Amino acid sequence: MHPLADTYGRRFPYLRLSVIPACNFRCTYCLPHGYRADPNAAGPLSLDEIARLLRGFTRLGMRKLRITGGEPSLRRDLTDILRTAASVPGVERLAMTTNGSLLTKRLDAWADAGLNAINVSVDTLDATAFAALTGHDRLSDILEGVDRAVERGLTVKLNAVLLRGVNDDQLPAWLDYLRTHRVGVRFIELMQTGDNLDYFRRHHVRAELLEQRLRDAGWTALPRAADAGPAREYLHPDYAGRVGIIAPYSKDFCAGCNRLRVTATGDLRLCLFGEFGIPLRALLQRDEQIDDLVRAIGGQIGRKEKGHFLHEGRTGITPHLASTGG
Template identity: 35%
Template sequence: MKDKVSNPIHDNHGRPITYVRLSVTDRCNLRCFYCMPEKGMKFLPKKELLSYEEMERLLSILAELGIVKVRITGGEPFVRKDLASFLANIRKITGIEELHITTNGVLTKPYVEKLSQLGITSVNLSLDTVDRQRFKMLTRRDEFNQVMETFHALLDHNIPTKINAVVIEGKNEQDIIPLAELARNYPVSVRFIEEMPFNGSGGGYQSLQWDYHKILNTLKTRFPEITKIADKPHATAMHYKVPGFKGNLGIIAAYSRTFCGSCNRIRITSQGVLQTCLYDEGTLNIKDFIRTGASDEAIKDLFIGAFGQRAKDGFEAEKKGPASAIHKSMSIIGG
């Protein structure tokens, strides 16, 4: 990695923009009910997605604006062909210091050695249960064993690994403690995430039953010696340590939106839409400007303009958008 070439751009609330989450596909090989409907998803034809070359160009421009951290998301990133070559090219971009991946782990194991060779900074592995039957119910696919093989392969290759578990009322509350126990035996961070209403079905909810308070109280009941530990700057998770654990535990208040005040991240969807907040409807379609011949400087100006109009938090962004935006699929938003 070469040194970054620019100080970070700050938004209109004084927050630095240093982190981009880039979705490489809207497709996924699971059908987790809190993310997307079982049937009826209309996936985009390839021509409507950003090409790898277009993504590399955008990342180079963003690096010049001070982006140093990239997370590759989907859908499921490993559904898209030639992902490893794309990752290798990202590692060559001047200014990009960290490269992370979020995956469901079903197709990931054959690429783990390559990820290690590339020096991937970390992998977030989505896993909402350690029970095979409940996994099948939650994801509508019987792929639990493949995910666990990926989990162990990541650890065998010393790739820093985080478990992302969405807590859903009436579905997997009983898995909170078994999932937490993974951090006892393995050097992983197990993070429990509040459920969000981006399920693609339009069937949102009025209130959240399992918020971060309830998740923490559940952990305290089982692990009374749990203590708060320091979080890194701009962290979305609140982290905790249990004596004797090799790893740690975390809680991400994604629905409560407690971390908006220090948010340093933007999102670019697989179809090239910039989102300066998870809860906004999309600020601009960068793909359209790329394909009509916009220069790097023009695209840079578009980014700077968008960063200067960010919502203060997810609640403000949600109010500004159409009522239908909150019911999009997480596979479209890009995690």
Template identity: 45%
Template structure:
């Protein structure tokens, strides 16, 4: 079992397979993707990586980007993860613009959960925030995933001045919609410090408001992310909050990250990525295991977002959040 010097155990791997995204979300890539052509991890490299982590106790893998569905081999990637011995849950984060036609093959390949980035249920506001008039396509993707039996969670970045509308609209939506909506506090990144200062808002008052309305916290599984999730007997869906600026946010850290170029990041806001590519290209599972185990000695007790230190993370597309 992977464990750091603070006793935290790591059951969960977030694996980026591309940093390319075709949306232009204001808090991430407002000017669109500006990167150059790169050779992202191949299917064989992904297989080596996944099997190494599975042998070290990883039970859950989340495929991220960029936008992972832009990879033509996305169903093969999901299949490699799902078929690795020891991996019990395969998830993916996506903007869902292409999910309606991909939900069935992805589910057949072994996708069990999908997290959908969706910041508004209002078509005009959605287009403003994402840079695309594709709300209908995203909602169709959600329906398609549910029909295939895939667990659906929706990630919504709380933004000033939209937060009250976001909470109102998504709460009403959950009356009949059996999904989980998690409100995420906007996180500062290297390229978007000005946007952060004008749009960040704390989730704490909204969490307190929902608790006062009868929403109650539910127990978090060992491979779950950091969200506080709540249920209400009168609603089909659940609500949650991810609050990276809370003082105890990193206490329950249980995940590591790999970039699409094969670099290990011990934290979303680490100062550097640690290069695993040689071991991955040679298919050396033992070398990957040794590298990751040794590297964990350098994992810090916390990020330093409260101090405005964002590390190497220029934007969230780099690592998939």
């Protein structure tokens, strides 16, 4: 195993792999008009290509994998993907991010295949607001699936994008929920992408403001694990659940970066908001190419920037978060 390290001393044990760009929700901050396929785009990686990709990354020290989309449950072979990923030597933690629309139907199969952690997008606990945000009146069914995931023993987190004037006043409702639900709720600061500038200007609110409210209420910050995501997690003795804050506009946010991304068509992205993708698909066609794949990935890591350029309004080649799995 040869752990990847960039020129700033950061290591990358965490890979986020998109398996499909499509999504069946119409979230106002991501795909307000629904997913529109590019007729000229290549199809997503096959199961065999995914297996080779993961074998290459584990040789470079990857031990945590998160499956993303779009919406990954739209892949009919998702259970096979999870089973294959879980069987790759070196993958110690297999997670997935989903909108939860198929949780109640497919969770048992996913868990049996090896999934042990799941993040579900739930921006609000208000059913009317949820339907307005996503285009789907599915909140109660999704929360039922969340409860089932907890019962199955999965690590469960709910993702809520903070939106000024939409859900930024709902912390009391979330805290009531966390008193009795052993899940994490991660509040994510809205990020500017290539096609949401007007929306961003209307609804962006700094996550650090919410973080201060938590500290004032007695929540305590936890140490960050080496393979953890970007959230700063908080714990309170009176609550069963935890709170995470993802504040990409905060000082030194990128200093703890530990993850790389691969798009559904096999492009390596060194940063969610990077200016380029590095095509890997040609190196995923035969088992004998794994050595070449490892060399290619290792040879590109030096191009990773010290930080993103969101403060300058530069969003790279990311048109919306569904395009690279967020």
